[in-house]
Amino acid sequence: MRTRSTIGTAIAVVAALAASAGHAQQLRFGLAEDPDVLDPTLARTFVGRVVFAALCDKLFDIDEKLNIVPQLATGYEWSADRKALTIKLRKGVTFHDGEKLDAAAAKFNNIERHKTMAGSNRRGELAPVTTVDVVDESTVKLNLSAPFSPLLAALADRAGMMVSPKAAQAEGDKFGAKPVCSGPFRFVERVAQDRIVLERYPNYWNKGEIHLDKITYLPIVDSTVRLANLRSGQLDMIERMAASDIPSLKTDSRFKVAKITEIGYYGITINVGKSDLSQKNPLGKDPRVREAFELALDRDGIVQVAMDGEAAVGNQWVAPTNPYYARNIPIPKRDVARAKALLAEAGVPNPSFTLMTPTTSDAQKIAQVVQAMEKEAGFDVKIQSTEFATSLDMADKGQFDAYVLAWSGRADPDGNLYSFDFCKAPLDYAGYCKPEVDDLLNRSRSALDVAERKKLYEQIAAIVLKDRPIVYLFHRHWLWAHTAKLSGLRTIPDGLVRVQGLKLN
Amino acid sequence: MLNYLVQRLATIVPTLFFVSILIFGLQQLLPGDPAVILAGEDRDPTVVAHLHQKLHLDEPLPVRYLYWAGGVLRGDLGESQRIQKPVLELIMEKLPVTLELALIAIVIALSIGITAGIVSAVYKDSAWDYAANVFALWGLSTPNFWLGIMLIPRI
Numbered sequence: 001m002r003t004r005s006t007i008g009t010a011i012a013v014v015a016a017l018a019a020s021a022g023h024a025q026q027l028r029f030g031l032a033e034d035p036d037v038l039d040p041t042l043a044r045t046f047v048g049r050v051v052f053a054a055l056c057d058k059l060f061d062i063d064e065k066l067n068i069v070p071q072l073a074t075g076y077e078w079s080a081d082r083k084a085l086t087i088k089l090r091k092g093v094t095f096h097d098g099e100k101l102d103a104a105a106a107k108f109n110n111i112e113r114h115k116t117m118a119g120s121n122r123r124g125e126l127a128p129v130t131t132v133d134v135v136d137e138s139t140v141k142l143n144l145s146a147p148f149s150p151l152l153a154a155l156a157d158r159a160g161m162m163v164s165p166k167a168a169q170a171e172g173d174k175f176g177a178k179p180v181c182s183g184p185f186r187f188v189e190r191v192a193q194d195r196i197v198l199e200r201y202p203n204y205w206n207k208g209e210i211h212l213d214k215i216t217y218l219p220i221v222d223s224t225v226r227l228a229n230l231r232s233g234q235l236d237m238i239e240r241m242a243a244s245d246i247p248s249l250k251t252d253s254r255f256k257v258a259k260i261t262e263i264g265y266y267g268i269t270i271n272v273g274k275s276d277l278s279q280k281n282p283l284g285k286d287p288r289v290r291e292a293f294e295l296a297l298d299r300d301g302i303v304q305v306a307m308d309g310e311a312a313v314g315n316q317w318v319a320p321t322n323p324y325y326a327r328n329i330p331i332p333k334r335d336v337a338r339a340k341a342l343l344a345e346a347g348v349p350n351p352s353f354t355l356m357t358p359t360t361s362d363a364q365k366i367a368q369v370v371q372a373m374e375k376e377a378g379f380d381v382k383i384q385s386t387e388f389a390t391s392l393d394m395a396d397k398g399q400f401d402a403y404v405l406a407w408s409g410r411a412d413p414d415g416n417l418y419s420f421d422f423c424k425a426p427l428d429y430a431g432y433c434k435p436e437v438d439d440l441l442n443r444s445r446s447a448l449d450v451a452e453r454k455k456l457y458e459q460i461a462a463i464v465l466k467d468r469p470i471v472y473l474f475h476r477h478w479l480w481a482h483t484a485k486l487s488g489l490r491t492i493p494d495g496l497v498r499v500q501g502l503k504l505n
Numbered sequence: 506m507l508n509y510l511v512q513r514l515a516t517i518v519p520t521l522f523f524v525s526i527l528i529f530g531l532q533q534l535l536p537g538d539p540a541v542i543l544a545g546e547d548r549d550p551t552v553v554a555h556l557h558q559k560l561h562l563d564e565p566l567p568v569r570y571l572y573w574a575g576g577v578l579r580g581d582l583g584e585s586q587r588i589q590k591p592v593l594e595l596i597m598e599k600l601p602v603t604l605e606l607a608l609i610a611i612v613i614a615l616s617i618g619i620t621a622g623i624v625s626a627v628y629k630d631s632a633w634d635y636a637a638n639v640f641a642l643w644g645l646s647t648p649n650f651w652l653g654i655m656l657i658p659r660i
Contacts, residue, residue, distance in 0.1 A: 036589075037587070121545055121552055124547060191598065387537070389539075389541065393541065426549065
């Protein structure tokens with residue numbers, strides 16, 4: 001009798017163990033690249049941010065509609081002169097090493113680390129922040145040199161990620177090898193070019209939303225191989241799937257596809273003043289030629305051919321669905337006759353220029369479609385495929401007429417515009433320089449009210465979209481594929497997967 | 506014999522020097538500025554300047570070679586620019602698997618090779634000898650990447 005009960009207990013224990021093992025939810029996530037260093041201060045790649053979304057919480061987050069929502073902060077308030085931002089921090093939040101997240105820790109992150117650490121990639125995003133005051137244990141005040149409305153969006157990204165001051169001070173610039181943050185998952189191990197493993201942090205402040213126990217990120221560069229791994233059950237989810245693979249997956253009930261329009265764009269930068277070359281070419285010299293260039297483009301056609309239809313057409317630095325899209329300048333319709341008339345008026349019926357393009361397949365396809373479309377209006381477009389690093393170098397030196405370039409985008413419209421169109425800004429490859437635009441750009445940074453900023457962006461659009469330093473083409477779709485067992489996936493335009501709410505059934 | 510060994514070892518030094526210059530030189534042929542790529546999409550000028558200084562990119566080529574060669578001689582292979590981990594550590598991570606594979610391969614090769622060689626020598630010009638020779642020739646001429654794939658068992 002006793003033997004039997006012992007056996008019974010043993011069976012029960014084994015069954016319980018098996019059941020709990022069965023319930024352990026592990027998500028295997030196929031990434032398109034191997035992330036760079038996992039240190040929010042030094043990190044620079046998009047794919048690294050995908051991992052940070054599970055590892056490191058931020059002061060704020062953005063939602064589906066690009067609204068700024070609280071995360072580690074519970075609220076904020078701008079001062080009357082707009083030169084100080086007071087942030088209330090969530091109480092009871094701890095880092096993965098058990099240290100407390102308080103105002104002192106936030107000050108450390110903002111000033112000592114993100115702003116002053118050598119090689120920090122966050123310095124530019126936090127440039128207007130001069131000092132941080134600890135108001136009380138859960139309140140900090142950021143003092144600015146000038147009003148800067150894009151700051152909130154910066155704090156909703158890596159510049160707002162909080163790392164454990166204790167671990168950061170001990171590890172210095174080696175912190176990324178074993179990051180300690182306050183996100184829902186903590187770091188377990190990383191094998192370069194193979195995997196990054198995170199496990200659930202039991203003391204997460206919002207643990208009710210976390211249903212997964214473990215996440216393994218596996219970088220697989222080839223999109224076909226990534227998809228094959230999903231199909232064979234080696235992965236539960238993949239990011240950046242190829243648009244051409246959607247039809248085959250749609251007919252398979254075991255999988256689901258999710259998508260959203262990105263916050264970035266694809267466009268063609270035109271050398272309008274970067275170097276002498278701009279004045280030697282009718283495209284750079286004469287705004288009428290650039291207008292003709294844009295009128296000869298059929299954006300829907302480009303999206304169909306180059307992107308398999310998986311992009312939203314657009315003519316601005318933000319997508320037409322964005323709250324800051326300037327409604328006064330809609331997408332122009334293709335008009336070859338008008339383009340020809342403009343070229344005749346400019347006295348160059350057959351202008352010729354070189355279109356530089358990086359060697360990625362998307363960019364090459366875009367260049368070829370553009371070449372064919374422009375030919376109908378009389379343009380002679382020569383395509384020059386150039387390795388990416390060289391193309392950047394040439395763009396920076398102004399050794400180009402036109403250049404196919406993508407931008408991954410920022411949550412605040414300022415991040416898609418200021419660095420490109422402000423006179424001599426680092427990404428102003430076009431060499432665009434207009435004092436009245438600079439003035440409007442600065443005013444859009446100091447305006448805090450959405451309606452006020454919208455008006456300013458309409459004014460900027462009215463000038464910049466006529467001068468055409470960049471001809472915007474479309475906004476890609478972020479594409480994810482995942483097993484039908486996965487639920488709770490939110491599609492956010494920044495392309496990062498929020499792990500809160502994700503569940504494997 | 507000792508002389509011979511010393512001579513052979515001495516020739517390694519100039520060879521390694523030449524090879525190291527070749528490898529280092531080939532990297533310089535890559536186009537573009539590495540700091541601009543490393544600085545990420547924003548290409549913040551202060552970050553680019555910091556990387557130039559950190560990686561000695563502003564120094565003349567021979568000086569950069571000396572920095573690199575000096576590090577290698579002291580066992581410092583540098584740091585992975587991508588994930589900021591020492592390169593030596595990354596190699597050590599993967600080395601045990603490589604060694605295991607190499608050792609097992611040598612054990613298999615030697616046991617088959619020595620046996621076949623002895624059989625060939627003892628029964629010279631017999632069917633055994635020819636069989637061993639054909640087997641050896643087949644082994645030599647079969648591309649091992651193909652053989653490797655063929656030997657993966659189907660699950």
